[in-house]
Amino acid sequence: MKETFKAFVVREQDEEFTGALETKHIADLPEGDVMIRVDYSCINYKDALSVTGNRGVTKEYPHTPGVDAAGHVVASTDPRFQEGEAVVVNGFDFGMNTSGGFQEYIRVPGDWITPLPDGFTTFEAMAYGTAGLTAAQSVDELLQRVKPEDGPVLVTGATGGVGSIAVALLLKLGFVVHAVTGKEAEVDRLKQEGVTEVLSRQSFLDETARPLKKGIYAGIIDTVGGPLLASVIRSVQYGGLVTTCGNVGGAEMTLTVYPFILRGVRLIGIDAVQLPIAERVRLWHQLANDWKLPIQEWVDTKSLSEISNVVASLLDGTHQGRTVIEI
Template sequence: MKDTFKAFVVREQEGELTGALEQKQIADLPAGDVLIRVDYSCVNYKDALSVTGNRGVTKQYPHTPGVDAAGHVVSSTDARFQEGTAVVVNGFDFGMNTSGGFQEYIRVPGDWITPLPDGLTTFEAMAYGTAGLTAAQSVEELLHRVKPDDGPVLVTGATGGVGSVAVALLLKLGFTVHAVTGKEAEADRLKQAGVTEVLSRQSFLDETTRPLKKGSYAGIIDTVGGPLLASVIRYVQYGGLVTTCGNVGGAEMTLTVYPFILRGVRLIGIDAVQVPVSERTRLWEHLADDWRLPVQEWVETKSLHDLPDVVSSLLDGTHQGRTVIEI
């Protein structure tokens, strides 16, 4: 093990934030039970916010972002994790106000760590990352009430990290999928993947006059939030279910109670931060086995040097799919 290692560090100088590769010491890492050599991380919207100084995500700088990491245990004082064990770390405070995955080594509490199931590599784990885990949570909730024969499922933000994995999982499980995206150029790619119908975000935002619309969807996986979520809820059929996990479209929405009291629609919030490790383990096992996807086909691999460009594309809305960072 090296005494020094490379890390992407964001520093604040005269009110401006800049990120660059630096050398850090193992002693610089926060206290924790387990030291891990990071193989891969990945880039999420929350990472982009951390890199650019969103105080709701990261309060103090200098800081190494990265809310996801997968690698192998180097040393441990926690008996659950032996040297060489392949593990994944995400959620809790990792990468937010605690040093994150955009570096060669991390040290974290044992309670933040999930052992990787057999058959799932560290690269594949980061091809999914928090986005994939969130998509898996959403699909699992949907399966409690919705079956493929019940009707199509609508996915909003279908070209983003969570949305793209959710679409792939639903198609694998035999659902008819309709997709909402603000990127019209992506319609052909979604249809080639198996999506039956691609709809524009604006088409839903323009239809806001009636409290209930035709019950077209058995369920919805929403990754956008805000007015779009308020609009699509009106299209859910009786007994349907809606999951929601994001607020890129806004944190507030205005809607009536009619979908809930006249159609029995259920709205389920998805949180990937405080999810117990036992639930994470079950979801990772699904992704390694019966829900396994050909992630290599829709993931791009970049280096720590590429992080500023990836962050920019996330913030300006041009980013597509999933980006894995090879550490």
């Protein structure tokens, strides 16, 4: 194990935040039970916020972001993890106020670590990342109440990280999928993948504020939040289920209680940050086996030095799909 290593570090100067490659020492890492050599990380919207100085994500700088990491154990005082074992780290405080995955080595508590299923590579784990885990949670919740024969399922933000994986999982499981996107250029691609109907975000936002509309969808996987969620929830069938996991469209929404008390609609919040390790193990096993997708074919691979460019595309809305960072 090297004493020094490469890391992407964000620093603040004169209220401006810039990220660059730096050399760090092993002693710079936080205390923890397990040292991991990182093979891959990936970029999420939360990482983009951390890189640009959002204090709601990261309170103190300098900081190395990256809320996802996959690699191999190089040293451990936790008997649950052995040298050479392939593991993934995400959730909890990792990459937010604790040094994250955009570096060659990390040191974390054992309680933050999930062993990878047999045959599942560290690259595949980061091709999914937190986005894939969140999509898997959403689909898993939906399956508790909705079956393919019940009717179409709507996915909002269908070209984003969570949305695109949710669409693929639903199609693999035999659902008729409708999608909402604000990117007209992506309509043909979504249809080629098997999406039955692609709807514009604005078409929902421009509609009248009737408390209920025709019940079309057996379920909805929402990744956007805000007014869009308030609009689409009015089109859920009796007994349908809606999951929500994002707030890129806004943290607040205005709607009536009628979908809930007249149609028995259930609204389920999805959180991948505090998800217990046992649930993570179960969902990663699903993604590695019955729900396995050719996801490695859909990702763009970048280096640590290219993180700032990817962050810019995430924040201006031009980023598509998943980006894996090869460490």
